[in-house]
Amino acid sequence: MAKTFNVTVQDQHFPVTAGGRLLDAALQNGVDLPHDCRAGQCGACTIELTQGITLGGEVGCGNILACQARVFSNLVITPHDAPDPMRCAGVVEEVSQLAADVVKVSVKPRRPIDWLPGQYMKLQFGRLPARSFSPTAKLSDGSFDDRLTFHIKQVRDGLVTPKLGHEITAGSKVTIEGPFGHAFLREDHAGRIVLLGSGTGFAPIWAIAAAARKASATRPMVLICGARSIESLYMQAALHQAHKHPQTRLQIVLEKRHAKLPTIPCGTPADHMPALNPDDVVFAAGSPRMVEKAREKAKIVGARFYADAFTPQGASRPAASTGLGRLARLFAAPGR
Ligand code: FES
Structure with missing residues (x-):
């Protein structure tokens, strides 16, 4: 037996x-x-x-x-303890365009919701199907308040996201359920954090980066942000915050090379990870392929790894503003 x-x-x-x-x-x-x-x-x-x-x-x-x-x-x-999920009503306070296919949605829950950076919520607008999104910190300064702020990719032909900013606007009612997910920042680890976010996977990654930086100004951090193109880099304000911090190494990666910014490498964030060591903790959010590659790299050295894989849907439309000058300045300093 x-x-x-x-x-x-x-x-x-x-x-x-x-x-x-x-x-x-x-x-x-x-x-x-x-x-x-x-x-x-x-x-x-x-x-x-x-x-x-x-x-x-x-x-x-x-x-x-x-x-x-x-x-x-x-x-x-x-x-590792995580807050219990709850369900509560809320109201949309703002829907604004961050890029051609990405909107920022701010929601005020009727009651405070306890969540950890990196977790996600289910939002149900009216009778539309519920969708999962990760709340994040403010792009401008990495702060959090009692609102939940989401970066949402608008999926062409989607049932919910194309309605944001049209049928779903400030004042719309929303039901919030969560938090869910375990790819959240743990307080039991003080070593280097390696953060990889592609597309709107940047939302949970920026939440983790902001909370970790608030907890420690000296903690080494590597932030690798991936986007399809320059036009998709909706998070430039956050990237400037990260770039200014002496303990944060920032890397931007594009799927498509930009002729005027040839120093920005191509590929996915997982293609540009630093050499890892077993004391690192790695967080990845974005396309399943990118997440899988990052996971393999973390596994080889025995680094802790947490992930939130997004299924890509739809395609980008051309963006109106590129912010090329600011990005060029961002890459003027070597080694960051
Ligand atoms: S449930 Fe074990 S790694 Fe996802």
């Missing part, structure tokens, strides 16, 4: 067959460990292995992915 081990998580206990996957055993026994993809991709199931032996899913600093870890002794594990 197969050997069975005992797992303790806070005040709960459950059995696992030797070599069994930790998350599977927890769920089979009615213990609701945080999880999402169950495939080692998203980091949502990251927990601290306080005591015991597992194999697989190691992500550094004593943390493991419960969906990948196989159990080979009695264990004590500690989940």
Whole structure:
């Protein structure tokens, strides 16, 4: 008969067959460990292995992915706490265009919602289907207030996002549910943060960057921002904030090379990551391909990795303003 081990998580206990996957055993026994993809991709199931032996899913600093870890002794594990999701009514306070296909939407919830930078909410405007978006910090100064601010890509032929700024405007009612997701900033790690955001994946990444910078002015940070083209770089105000900080190394990456800005490299943020070390923590938000590549790089060195993968939808339209002069100045200083 197969050997069975005992797992303790806070005040709960459950059995696992030797070599069994930790998350599977927890769920089979009615213990609701945080999880999402169950495939080692998203980091949502990251927990601290306080005591015991597992194999697989190691992500550094004593943390493991419960969906990948196989159990080979009695264990004590500690989940990383996240606020409980709630549902409340709110009102849209502002819808403004950030780029040709990206809008900023500010929502005032009727009650304060406790959320962590990097998490996401489900928004339902009227009777339209709910959609998931990540709240973020102000682009101008990285501050947060009691509003929830989202950067939303308007998907051509979409059911919801093309209505933003038209049928959905200031004063529209919205139902907010959340927060969800586990790709959030942890306070138990003081090392370097490597942040990768492509497209509106910049929203959760900027929330994490702003909160981490508020917590520590000296913490090393690498911020890699990817966009389809110069016209899609709607977050230039935030990039200037990051560029000015002596402990932040900023890299902008474009999918398409720009003839007048040849120093901006092409590719995705994952193509331009620095050499990682096991003490780094890496956050990625954007296209699944970019996220997967970043995850592989983090895995090779055993760095902690959290991700929020976005499924790309629709295509960009030409933008009105490029801000070329400001971007050229941004790249005037070497090594940033
Ligand atoms: S649920 Fe384990 S990595 Fe996504």
